[in-house]
Amino acid sequence: MTGRLVLCATPIGNLEDVSLRLIRTLREADIVACEDPRRTKKLLTHHGVAVRSLLVYNDGNERSRAPELVERIRAGLTVALVSDAGMPGLSDPGYRLVRGCADTGLTIEVVPGPSSIVSALALSGLPPARFVFEGFLPRKEGERRRRIEALASEKRTLVFFVPPHRAQATLEDLLEGLGNRPAALARELTKLHEEVIRCPLGELLALLRVTPARGELVLVLGGAMGDRAEPQPDVLAARARALMDEGTERKEALTQVAKELGVPRRRVFDALLEPD
Numbered sequence: 001m002t003g004r005l006v007l008c009a010t011p012i013g014n015l016e017d018v019s020l021r022l023i024r025t026l027r028e029a030d031i032v033a034c035e036d037p038r039r040t041k042k043l044l045t046h047h048g049v050a051v052r053s054l055l056v057y058n059d060g061n062e063r064s065r066a067p068e069l070v071e072r073i074r075a076g077l078t079v080a081l082v083s084d085a086g087m088p089g090l091s092d093p094g095y096r097l098v099r100g101c102a103d104t105g106l107t108i109e110v111v112p113g114p115s116s117i118v119s120a121l122a123l124s125g126l127p128p129a130r131f132v133f134e135g136f137l138p139r140k141e142g143e144r145r146r147r148i149e150a151l152a153s154e155k156r157t158l159v160f161f162v163p164p165h166r167a168q169a170t171l172e173d174l175l176e177g178l179g180n181r182p183a184a185l186a187r188e189l190t191k192l193h194e195e196v197i198r199c200p201l202g203e204l205l206a207l208l209r210v211t212p213a214r215g216e217l218v219l220v221l222g223g224a225m226g227d228r229a230e231p232q233p234d235v236l237a238a239r240a241r242a243l244m245d246e247g248t249e250r251k252e253a254l255t256q257v258a259k260e261l262g263v264p265r266r267r268v269f270d271a272l273l274e275p276d
Contacts, residue, residue, distance in 0.1 A: 003030070003073040005101045006080045007094065009087045009113030013191035013216070015046045017114045023047055025111050029080035033057035033069060035093060039084045057081065058093055066096040073106050085216075086115055091135045091161055116189050117159055120218035123196045124157075124184035127223070131157040137170060144170070148177035152264060155223040162217040171205040174221065176265035179258060182222040188215040202259045231261045233271035240268055 006025050011017040026032055026044065032051045034040040035058045044051060057065050069079050081088045081097060087110075088094030101108050121128045132154060138144045151158060162170050162185075183201040188194050193215065197204060201221065236257060243253040254272075258265040 002106065003075065003077040003079065004107035004109055005069075005073055005097065006078065006109045006111060007088050007098070008080050008082045008111045009115065010040075010043060010082050010085060012085045012114045012116045012119070012189055013194075015043060017190060018043075018047060019111065019113060022111050022113060023049055025080050026051055026082075028078065030077040031055050031069070031072065031079045033065075033079055033081045033097075035082075035084045040082060057097070062093045062096050066100050069097055070100040070104055070106070073101060074104060086117075087113070090115075090117070090133075114190065116161075116186070116216065116218050119189050120184070120186035120196075120220055121157065121159055123186055123189075124220035125198050126157050126182060126184060126220050128157065131159055133159045136161045136163065137173075139166070141169075141173070145173055145177060148173055149266075152178055153224050155225075157223050158221040160219045160221070162213075162219045164213045164215060164217055167213045167217060168205070168208050171201065171208060171219075174219075175201050175205055176258070178221065178224075179263045179265075179267075181262075184220045185213070186218040186220070187213060189218065191215070225262075231263060233267075233274050236261065236263065236268045236271035237274065240272055 006029065008022055008025060010022070026049050029051065031053045032040065033055050035056075037054055037056060040054065055065075057069070073079055081094055083092035083094065086092065089098060098108060117133055121131055132151075134147075134151070137160060138147055160170075178201070180200050180202045183204050184196055184198045185204055186196045197207065199207075239260070240253045240257045243256060244250060248256065254265050254268045257268045
């Protein structure tokens with residue numbers, strides 16, 4: 001008898017966001033593999049679900065535990081994989097186990113459910129038909145800026161996960177690299193303090209400088225406007241020089257021109273370096 005892996009989406013905040021199928025799957029599974037037993041037990045207790053076996057599967061042990069679970073599934077057991085919130089594998093552990101089961105020809109099923117990605121996209125007011133999910137940007141500043149630079153010409157709507165303690169630095173780099181695009185910041189989705197702020201990226205950054213963001217954050221940005229005429233370098237340079245002649249410091253002048261004309265700050269900087 002061959003077992004199966006079942007990928008189970010769990011609530012992203014509100015514990016009531018579960019399906020009857022999820023509850024049945026967790027009850028019937030031989031093993032429930034989870035990131036944090038404390039978080040999973042809270043969900044199970046809320047819905048009166050008793051499981052046969054609860055096993056830790058997280059970033060720290062994924063490499064060693066994935067082969068172990070593949071063997072248990074091959075032996076005929078059903079493993080339900082859950083993350084702390086949302087769908088396993090999307091910025092959460094799960095990929096290695098799915099890959100291992102797929103390579104071995106084992107059955108993989110999915111129990112769909114809540115997603116902060118599509119929820120934020122739907123609430124954003126930005127075009128949802130075609131989008132790119134970028135997850136978390138790199139922590140290191142250089143890597144983060146290079147990744148943002150690679151996205152500068154992406155015309156599809158962009159979706160990011162943003163750690164609250166790095167929110168300001170992330171938005172600063174996005175503003176500099178992508179320009180002052182339409183944005184929506186979704187906070188604490190499905191929870192008591194759910195909030196969505198819709199405004200240009202520059203205004204959003206200004207708000208965060210006054211009131212730092214807290215909780216789980218999803219940022220949605222408009223894509224590159226390929227059909228919009230880009231300001232020429234001489235126009236950018238002339239505007240920046242005019243501001244500096246009026247007494248504005250160079251750094252602030254670059255930021256102001258980028259915001260006014262909707263271009264990345266780097267483009268204004270490069271325009272100033274070009275020979276007249």
